[in-house]
Amino acid sequence: MTELHLWLRHEHRTTERRTPVVPADARRLVDSGITLTVEESPQRIFPLREYEAAGCGGAPAGSWPTAPRDAVVLGLKELPDAPGELTHRHVYFGHAYKRQPGAAGLLRRFAAGGGALLDLEYLVDEEGRRLAAFGFWAGYPGAALAVLRHRGRLTAPLAPTTKDDLDAVLRPRPGDPEFTALVIGALGRSGRGAVAAFRTAGVEAVRWDLAETRDLDRRALLGHDVLVNAVLATTVVPPFLRPRDLDSPARRLRTLCDVTCDVGSPFNVLPVYDRTTDWAEPVRRLRERPPLDLIAIDNLPALLPGESSTDFSAALLPQLLAFGPGGAWGRCLDRFDQACRELGIEKREFDS
Template identity: 80%
Template sequence: MTELHVWLRHEVRSTERRTPIVPSDARRLVAVGVALTVEDSPQRIFPIEEYEEAGCRIAPAGSWVSAPRDAVVIGLKEVPDEPAELTHHHISFGHAYKRQPGAEALLRRFAAGGGALFDLEYLVDEHGRRLAAFGFWAGYLAAALAVLQHRGRLVTPLTPTSKQELDAVLQPAPEDEEFTALVIGALGRSGRGARAAFRTAGVEPTCWDLEETRDLDRPALLGHDVMVNAVLATTPVPPFLRDQDLDDPTRRLRTLCDVTVDVGSPLNVLPVYDRTTEWNEPVRRLRKEPPLDLIAIDNLPSLLPRESSTDFSASLLPQILDFGTGGAWGRSLDRFHQACRELGIEQREFRRD
């Protein structure tokens, strides 16, 4: 059997502090014979010295472009715009299968270089359940930021923290006014995280899932003060919020946080905004009177980088040990090929040499 060579790349986004493989799990991979190269990354929550002590090979940031052809490059968010041709197998969140902006260009880069994308969002078991996800922490942070914004205690720009520190500021103060909160998608990973954060903040949210959204009660939705959307649609559904809803004079909704951030996708259930918000300006006002504030950050778990990375890495470790083109990885690879076919993209055959 050919030795598996995993190449952990530096994340180019300045606000990305997470990693899909933490040092303790890197040590386990090395111990069973996996060759693990880790790029230096000053922003990664875990220092490079911990990977070196775990027995990993160390490489400069961005050097994956010249890695051996058989190295499997792993990261989380977007790859740089160069090189134009992607020749390796990549494991990451590609956000490229629902016609998002830039999706076709990314898939064409893989096709041109003969590489392939194993999208972590589509690394699923035989029942379609994701095997490694940041969902709980995305939901937790979505609700936490929504609460702090609604209570007037959100400090910007946002900076990474720990759950202990975050929970300390989430605790209700005597002067805080009560408010109502709604979590849509409450039974999924992100929904569970949002519910947990609301309860830490002393708020018992209304919980909606599939049953409640089949025949959406818009007046009830707009009658809540705070809403967190944790629904990731895979087929077209009527939007939960429309522009006319934001102008409804009976609207009580004041704070909206979107975990999914499906901007630009035809499957977006909140087509009332056209761009994400960022750490330096996390809140965007959608309406002035009555006010409606939006939080739509697409890497929320990076604000709790240690906790979210540790949980994700633990889930991903057994999958890496079983890496190949069958099972869950085969399903992920099939989804990549399907996306290329849907766009009429011809793919070059992958070569290891």
Template identity: 75%
Template sequence: MTELHLWLRHETRRTERRTPIVPADAGRLTGSGVTVTVEESPQRVFPVEEYEAAGCRVTAPGSWASAPPDTVILGLKELPEQPHALTHRHICFGHAYKGQPGAADLLRRFTTGGGTLLDLEYLVDDDGRRLAAFGYWAGYLGAALAVLQHRGRLTAPLTPTGKDELDETLRPAAGDAGDTDLTALVIGALGRSGRGARVALRSAGVEPTCWDLAETRALDRPALLGHDVLVNAVLATTPVPAFLREQDLDGPARRLRTVCDVTCDVGSPLNVLPVYDRVTDWAEPVRRLRKKPELDLIAIDNLPSLLPKESSTDFSAALTPQLLDFHTGGAWGRCRERFQAAISESAVTKGESRGD
């Protein structure tokens, strides 16, 4: 069996504080014979010295492009624009299989270089359940930010924090704006993100209405619009009717004032909230969709990075056993098959130019 060489890359997004492998789990990997190279990163929540102490090699940011061909490059979010031709196997969240903006170009980069995308969203067990996910903390933070916004206590720019500090801000206080009989709806309440959202809302003193598959099959739109806060935690894999439409925003019966789209599937034909065309971010976390009556949107696509230690530790604990079994096929084989199917579906062929 070929020795596995993992290369943990620096995340180029300035607000990405998470890591897919924490130092303690990097030590498990090196102790099992895996070579782990870690790029220095000014924003990663764990200092590179902790990885070095765990037996990892340390190298400069962005040097993965010249790593040996058999190296597996490990990251979380988007790859930098260069090099254009991707020659390695990359483990990350590619967001490239559902027609998202930039998807075709990313797949073309892999076919040009002969590399492979092993998308973490599609690292699943035999029943199709994801084996490593940030969903719980995404839902937790999404619901927390929605409540803080509704109560007039969300301040920008957002900064990373710890769970204890966040929970302290969530506790209801006398004089909170918009807090009289606050009602909240979580759609996708039984999934990972939905569970996190429910816990955060209860920490904020709000008992949420919980909808899942049964309730969305025959959507009660007036009931949806009759809540103050909506947290969408549904990641659609097949087309479904939109939960919220443009015409719903101007209806006279709308009580809804704050929407948090945890899924952030903007640009995809599977988007269940097609009422906005761009995500929000840490600098400007809230976008006003309507002035009268007010309707605010939160759609941040790296929510768990606001709780970087907690979310990274949980994710790493789930991913590490899969990395230890990297050469055994199974879930990683399914990742490869999904990549190959995406290449076939998009008709991307090696040798196409970027302008095609």
């Protein structure tokens, strides 16, 4: 295998301050013989100078289309709409394998340019377990925002913060009303984060996972004040909530946070909304009488960019050190090939 060249790109999304590789781990990559180029980024939680001090090269923001053909472009969230042909191997969360809106168009861009998507969501071991994930740092701020909204203390627009500062406003105050909370998918990474945030808020959440959702008690679900969904479905399952449930006289539910945000996908377990919310307007009112508020932000870990980046980078580092055609990365490429075949997309072969 030729020497690996990683190209850490600036994130196109303006609210994305995370990074998949922090400077301390960049140093370990460079020391192992990997070339690491880091784009300038005014919003990344770690400035370029810290990467340069770790031995990385620098590049202008958004210059990755001109990177050497064999460079592996590393990021987190969606790519800009141009260029139309993607010639590199890209490592990021593509959200393109569950028939999400725009997925086919993205895969055609890779096929047209001869590049490939190595989707971080599908970077898994032999048992299918994810090797690097932000889950805890999605569930924690998701539940925290739900608590703050329910207590009338959520302000907008949202801004990046630290866990210590978030906890300071999350802890219960005298006069806060009591409420019940339910976390679905409580045994997973995101679910554990949500449970931990509720505990910081002084609330012991009811925890559901596979056993409870296999034979769902929808009336019991509607009987909670706050619901956090942390289930990442990989097959089509009966929805947890349907539009008609929102109008049920049994509904006590007032605040709903969907950490997973599978809107538009047939795997969506909460098909009661048609668009996500965002940092500028984090809450959407789904019903007025009685009120029901939705929080569905698809980059929740970016609210805690320092903590989430550090944890994710630590998990991704050994995978990058072992980058190659087999193992977990080979499984990523196989999943990309499968997705293209399912859509009848003919790929140009990558030729480094």
